[in-house]
Amino acid sequence: DADVTQTPRNRITKTGKRIMLECSQTKGHDRMYWYRQDPGLGLRLIYYSFDVKDINKGEISDGYSVSRQAQAKFSLSLESAIPNQTALYFCATSDPPGQAFFGQGTRLTVV
Amino acid sequence: GENVEQHPSTLSVQEGDSAVIKCTYSDSASNYFPWYKQELGKGPQLIIDIRSNVGEKKDQRIAVTLNKTAKHFSLHITETQPEDSAVYFCAASRTGTYKYIFGTGTRLKVLA
Numbered sequence: 116d117a118d119v120t121q122t123p124r125n126r127i128t129k130t131g132k133r134i135m136l137e138c139s140q141t142k143g144h145d146r147m148y149w150y151r152q153d154p155g156l157g158l159r160l161i162y163y164s165f166d167v168k169d170i171n172k173g174e175i176s177d178g179y180s181v182s183r184q185a186q187a188k189f190s191l192s193l194e195s196a197i198p199n200q201t202a203l204y205f206c207a208t209s210d211p212p213g214q215a216f217f218g219q220g221t222r223l224t225v226v
Numbered sequence: 227g228e229n230v231e232q233h234p235s236t237l238s239v240q241e242g243d244s245a246v247i248k249c250t251y252s253d254s255a256s257n258y259f260p261w262y263k264q265e266l267g268k269g270p271q272l273i274i275d276i277r278s279n280v281g282e283k284k285d286q287r288i289a290v291t292l293n294k295t296a297k298h299f300s301l302h303i304t305e306t307q308p309e310d311s312a313v314y315f316c317a318a319s320r321t322g323t324y325k326y327i328f329g330t331g332t333r334l335k336v337l338a
Binding site: 119146156159163215 | 232235258260262267268269270271272275315317321324325326327328329330331
C-alpha cells in the first residue's frame, strides 16, 4: 500500500459544484501539504498543516479550503469549482527536517 | 516572497552524456535543498538532497552542488540512461517553516 493515498485519482466536475479531494497517510508524519501542479508553473503550495490544530495558507489558497480531520487525514475542498482550477493536485507529508513524500496525485477537470 | 528559479525548462541529451539542471533560490535562510523526479502519472519522488552545511553530495550517477553565497544549487546526472527521462523539480526549505518552495520543473529527455 502507498504511504500517501489520494482519492479520487481522477475527477471531472461542473463549474459551481463543491468537490472534496481526500488524502490519507501511513507515515505517521505531523506535517501535511496540498500542492497544485500546472504545466510550466511547477508545484505551488495551497495549504499546509503542521498538526491537527494547525492550518496555514500557502501561496494560492484563494478558492480552496482544507480540513485536518486527524493526524493521518487532510482534505482539500473547492467550494465552488471554476475552470481555472483544472489541474493536478498533490498531497504530501513530511517529518522535519527531511524529505516530503507525495501521493500519486488527483487529476481534476472543471468543465 | 520566497522564490526558486529553475533552468532549463526542457533538456535533451544523448544516452551516456551528462545532464545539468540549475536552480536559484531567494530566501537566504533556506537550508535544505531536495531534488525530486516525477515520472508520468506519478507523484514526485526524492532522488537526492543537500543541506546548507555541505557543498556537494553524490549518490552513484547523481550529484548535487550548493553555492550558498550565490544561492545556487545544481543537479548533475552522469552517464544518462533512457530511464532518467522524467520531470525534475528542485526545492528549497528552511528550518521553522518547513514549507517546500519548488522550481518550475525541467523535462529531461534522454535520447537512445
